[in-house]
Amino acid sequence: MTIVLAVLVLFPLAAVIVQVLLPGIFFGSLNFGEIGLLLELFERPLWRKSLENSLLLGLGTAVLGTLLGTVLAMARMQWKFPGARWLDAAVWVLFIMPSFILAQGWIMFSTGNGLAASVFGWHWVTAAVFQPAGLIVIMTLSKFPLAYLSVKAAMEWKVEMLSDAARLCGASPFKVWRTVQAPLLLPAILSGMALVFMDTIGDFGLPSAVAAVYRFPTLPYSIYSAIYTSPIRFDMAGVLSLYLVALIAVAMLLQFWVLRRSRYDILSGRAVPSVPKPAGRRMTWALAIGNALFLLVVIGIPIGSSIVTSLLKIQTNGLTASNLTLENYASLLSEGSSLLPGLGRSLLIAGSAAVIGLIVGLGASFVLSYSRFRFKRGIETASLISFAVPGVVLGIGYIFVWNQPWLENLGIRLYGKPGILVLAAIAGAIPVITRVMTGAMAKVPESLLDAAQMQGGSLISRIRHILAPLVRGALISAGLAAFGACVFDLAVNSILFPPNFETLPVAIDDAFEDLRFGYASAATVAGGGIVVGIMMILERLLRRKEASA
Amino acid sequence: MKLWKTKSAAMLGLLLLTFTTACGSGASQPTAQASTDAAAAPAATTSTETKATADAKPAAGEEITVYLNDFDAVIGDMFEKKTGYKLNVVVGNGAEIMSRVEAEKGNPQWDVLWIDSMPSVYGLDQKGQLLQDWTPENAGNLKESFEAQVPDDKSYYPTGAHAAGVLVYNTNELSEADAPKSWEDLTKDTYKDLIGTADPAIAAPAYPFVSWFFENKGMEGGQDYFGTMMKNGMRVYPKNPQVAQALTAGEVDVAMLQETNAYSLVNAGEPIEIIWPEEGAPGSVRVAAIQKDTKHAAVAKEFVNFLLDPEVQQQLINEGDESYFEPSAEGVETKEDREQDAKLNIADAAWASEHEAEIKQWFADQAIQ
Numbered sequence: 001m002t003i004v005l006a007v008l009v010l011f012p013l014a015a016v017i018v019q020v021l022l023p024g025i026f027f028g029s030l031n032f033g034e035i036g037l038l039l040e041l042f043e044r045p046l047w048r049k050s051l052e053n054s055l056l057l058g059l060g061t062a063v064l065g066t067l068l069g070t071v072l073a074m075a076r077m078q079w080k081f082p083g084a085r086w087l088d089a090a091v092w093v094l095f096i097m098p099s100f101i102l103a104q105g106w107i108m109f110s111t112g113n114g115l116a117a118s119v120f121g122w123h124w125v126t127a128a129v130f131q132p133a134g135l136i137v138i139m140t141l142s143k144f145p146l147a148y149l150s151v152k153a154a155m156e157w158k159v160e161m162l163s164d165a166a167r168l169c170g171a172s173p174f175k176v177w178r179t180v181q182a183p184l185l186l187p188a189i190l191s192g193m194a195l196v197f198m199d200t201i202g203d204f205g206l207p208s209a210v211a212a213v214y215r216f217p218t219l220p221y222s223i224y225s226a227i228y229t230s231p232i233r234f235d236m237a238g239v240l241s242l243y244l245v246a247l248i249a250v251a252m253l254l255q256f257w258v259l260r261r262s263r264y265d266i267l268s269g270r271a272v273p274s275v276p277k278p279a280g281r282r283m284t285w286a287l288a289i290g291n292a293l294f295l296l297v298v299i300g301i302p303i304g305s306s307i308v309t310s311l312l313k314i315q316t317n318g319l320t321a322s323n324l325t326l327e328n329y330a331s332l333l334s335e336g337s338s339l340l341p342g343l344g345r346s347l348l349i350a351g352s353a354a355v356i357g358l359i360v361g362l363g364a365s366f367v368l369s370y371s372r373f374r375f376k377r378g379i380e381t382a383s384l385i386s387f388a389v390p391g392v393v394l395g396i397g398y399i400f401v402w403n404q405p406w407l408e409n410l411g412i413r414l415y416g417k418p419g420i421l422v423l424a425a426i427a428g429a430i431p432v433i434t435r436v437m438t439g440a441m442a443k444v445p446e447s448l449l450d451a452a453q454m455q456g457g458s459l460i461s462r463i464r465h466i467l468a469p470l471v472r473g474a475l476i477s478a479g480l481a482a483f484g485a486c487v488f489d490l491a492v493n494s495i496l497f498p499p500n501f502e503t504l505p506v507a508i509d510d511a512f513e514d515l516r517f518g519y520a521s522a523a524t525v526a527g528g529g530i531v532v533g534i535m536m537i538l539e540r541l542l543r544r545k546e547a548s549a
Numbered sequence: 550m551k552l553w554k555t556k557s558a559a560m561l562g563l564l565l566l567t568f569t570t571a572c573g574s575g576a577s578q579p580t581a582q583a584s585t586d587a588a589a590a591p592a593a594t595t596s597t598e599t600k601a602t603a604d605a606k607p608a609a610g611e612e613i614t615v616y617l618n619d620f621d622a623v624i625g626d627m628f629e630k631k632t633g634y635k636l637n638v639v640v641g642n643g644a645e646i647m648s649r650v651e652a653e654k655g656n657p658q659w660d661v662l663w664i665d666s667m668p669s670v671y672g673l674d675q676k677g678q679l680l681q682d683w684t685p686e687n688a689g690n691l692k693e694s695f696e697a698q699v700p701d702d703k704s705y706y707p708t709g710a711h712a713a714g715v716l717v718y719n720t721n722e723l724s725e726a727d728a729p730k731s732w733e734d735l736t737k738d739t740y741k742d743l744i745g746t747a748d749p750a751i752a753a754p755a756y757p758f759v760s761w762f763f764e765n766k767g768m769e770g771g772q773d774y775f776g777t778m779m780k781n782g783m784r785v786y787p788k789n790p791q792v793a794q795a796l797t798a799g800e801v802d803v804a805m806l807q808e809t810n811a812y813s814l815v816n817a818g819e820p821i822e823i824i825w826p827e828e829g830a831p832g833s834v835r836v837a838a839i840q841k842d843t844k845h846a847a848v849a850k851e852f853v854n855f856l857l858d859p860e861v862q863q864q865l866i867n868e869g870d871e872s873y874f875e876p877s878a879e880g881v882e883t884k885e886d887r888e889q890d891a892k893l894n895i896a897d898a899a900w901a902s903e904h905e906a907e908i909k910q911w912f913a914d915q916a917i918q
Contacts, residue, residue, distance in 0.1 A: 044914075045914065045917055046913055046914045046916060046917055049916075049917040104794065107794075107798070107800070108798055111795075111798055111799065111800045114798065114799075208751075208787045209786070209787065209791060215785065215915075215916045215917070216916075217913075217916040217917060221751075221916070222913070224750075224751055225750035225751060225909065225910075225913040227644065227648055228644035228647075228648075228750065228751050228752075228753065228909075229750070229905060229906055229909045229910075230647060230666070230668065230669040230672050230902070230905050230906075231651075231672055231905075231906065232647060232648060232651040233906075234651065234652070313818065314817065314818045314819055315794075315797040315798070315817075315819060316719065316721065316797045316799070316819045316820050316821075317820075392645075392648065396648060396652045399649065399652035399653060400652060403652075403653055403655070403656050403658070404655070404656065405655070405656045415653075415658070416658055494641055494645050495641070495645055495648060495649060497639075498639075499614050499637035499638060499639050500637055500638060502640075510621075510640065512790050513642060513788075513789075513790055514813070514870055515790055515793050515810055515813045515814065515817075517790075517793075517794065517797075
């Protein structure tokens with residue numbers, strides 16, 4: 001397991017960092033770089049500011065996003081209300097959409113003569129959104145799905161008797177929630193929080209687009225500016241990535257420290273699958289309306305703007321009846337369009353990555369949860385790195401590692417072949433999978449597995465018959481999340497795609513760069529719709545089987 | 550415990566390997582790719598001979614890999630139709646392509662680089678990565694102004710030039726009288742908070758744009774010029790498409806925009822007017838260079854020569870995606886709606902390459918002002 005993780009995530013990143021110290025190592029020469037570069041963080045104002053901004057943004061979003069995601073997940077699992085399924089779909093949509101697309105939507109909504117001001121007359125929106133606090137709110141509304149998925153997956157099984165006992169002792173429902181239910185979910189909540197934090201500090205697209213008005217450089221911004229210059233400063237990118245990794249390590253240490261104080265393996269023979277209960281009539285309505293309003297904001301604004309863009313003939317003229325067209329969608333299907341082949345390739349890559357990633361991730365989580373392997377904390381941290389380090393940096397690392405001439409003789413020089421995209425996609429999928437899985441496994445006591453082992457159950461059969469059924473919901477969530485996220489992962493794709501092998505995100509970005517906004521939006525909406533559709537169908541099929549079992 | 554760990558790791562490794570190899574031969578295109586790679590291996594050993602007898606016609610069906618940032622939709626077919634050789638195209642924005650070239654330095658996968666960042670290509674040549682001292686047949690057709698761009702060691706050839714930035718404004722918001730006429734006008738208070746531009750620290754075409762101002766006004770003069778505009782609330786977007794979007798969304802009324810981007814907006818019917826300042830617009834030269842150790846030198850040369858052919862340049866103007874440019878060959882007509890006496894100012898490649906890091910760093914540091 002360690003080996004696979006190392007090959008996928010650590011080698012490429014280590015390559016980028018190693019060449020800070022030994023710049024020529026991948027090109028056949030050995031010379032020493034400047035160690036001083038490591039300390040330049042404290043000298044260059046831009047870098048220092050980037051670090052501060054990234055921390056501020058990461059922490060703010062992690063706290064708010066986790067709060068939002070947790071509350072939503074709990075409400076969703078607790079009560080039945082109309083539109084609950086839509087919440088699930090919305091979470092997937094937000095999760096898989098590239099952040100720069102979400103950013104475009106928010107910008108179109110909130111600019112001086114955007115929809116907020118021109119249609120609703122809310123002139124305060126502009127000032128409220130285009131400032132650092134506004135950025136944190138937008139980030140929160142875009143990144144909370146990670147916390148939601150993590151918590152929801154962990155709530156699949158519950159031990160009613162604990163809550164019942166508390167209720168019998170006279171605790172109010174809120175007190176039960178606060179003192180029994182919420183604390184039991186702590187591992188999953190912290191897992192979700194770690195994911196939100198990492199995804200936020202590693203994000204380039206959203207902050208850079210939204211912050212154009214007031215400049216808010218983050219670590220990824222500084223990394224991009226180091227790479228997008230000539231002579232290219234891979235060494236600087238390496239140093240800055242090292243800081244990102246350090247931030248993750250600190251976040252993980254904090255999480256271990258919090259979790260060390262208690263054990264959470266509460267699942268026993270008395271655990272029952274969670275089924276949302278009917279709430280009172282008034283409550284149901286309140287939930288349904290609240291949910292609808294919430295979706296209107298988090299989906300309506302960013303995705304709605306993309307839909308509007310895809311339907312306009314002339315962007316400047318805005319939303320009027322005479323300015324509407326379906327031409328952009330028609331041209332998606334026309335001959336010579338790169339959308340369909342691109343989508344096919346992306347689905348293939350994402351599908352394979354999700355399946356292999358699930359196997360690797362399940363194994364890694366198993367080791368992390370039940371083995372006594374000494375360095376497992378190290379593995380856990382490593383498994384998360386690919387999430388926070390910008391895809392471009394990882395991509396460059398992949399080129400360093402997989403473009404070595406000697407690999408050619410072995411027939412495994414993967415750079416320049418589609419395999420490299422699968423490899424990179426697996427690396428991207430592993431953090432999500434391991435986080436969601438360890439969060440869920442934390443509740444499955446080792447004794448259940450030990451009991452099976454005593455009866456002579458092999459490792460495989462223990463995982464198959466005991467563990468997998470108990471964490472099934474998490475498995476499904478993790479696999480789907482990995483699949484969806486891979487389809488639209490632009491950064492890694494754009495630097496690694498083999499000749500003549502354009503994938504969906506590359507095709508969309510290409511259209512965007514050529515200013516075919518309508519076409520690019522139509523491709524995003526159509527591609528995103530298809531992917532979310534596939535995910536919803538898969539989820540339905542897999543979950544239904546569970547219900548009948 | 551130990552045993553199953555090693556076992557499962559080994560199994561996974563195996564699985565991964567079989568999978569990736571299976572994937573490599575699964576799709577039809579990569580198969581062709583892989584098999585030519587294999588076929589290319591024996592050719593590699595004879596590449597020195599090929600170089601010696603460069604005029605010998607390579608076998609038909611030979612393929613080369615071209616890294617480019619525009620014209621990806623048309624160039625492959627055009628070249629194959631004319632010569633019978635196949636192009637493998639890798640397209641990306643300027644920065645992505647240059648990152649790939651740099652990261653592949655130990656084992657380059659490209660044969661020809663065709664890109665509109667002349668200073669960066671000049672930088673590659675300084676590091677000895679380009680084939681030198683070769684003159685294509687069609688170099689004789691070059692206009693004088695473009696001949697001047699060919700470096701002394703003949704490591705790259707210009708195929709055309711376009712404005713890295715022209716002035717554009719939203720005609721719904723500004724009248725013709727109120728619109729800026731020259732680059733200097735942009736520093737006026739009238740345009741406070743109304744101007745948008747791409748970030749030279751991130752966007753590839755923005756560097757040729759700003760470098761001319763820095764060469765022309767001196768480093769300090771350049772910093773003054775852009776510093777004044779930034780203090781005046783100029784919005785800096787990551788890339789040109791975002792600038793264009795800001796313009797159509799009404800976030801800004803005036804922008805400095807790459808030439809083809811500007812004309813595409815006009816052609817899409819957006820209410821945008823383009824202004825070519827009298828003093829000229831900073832130009833960006835698209836050049837083609839051959840990788841020094843290419844295994845397909847003969848076809849690569851054929852391709853560069855092909856790009857200098859007046860007929861080919863005419864076809865790119867008529868059919869290409871970045872069709873608004875000044876062709877480098879004599880006797881080629883520009884687009885009809887392109888400004889007929891468009892004047893381009895081109896920063897010296899050596900100067901621009903030398904100061905690139907310094908200027909880009911200055912812009913990146915402005916992010917915290």
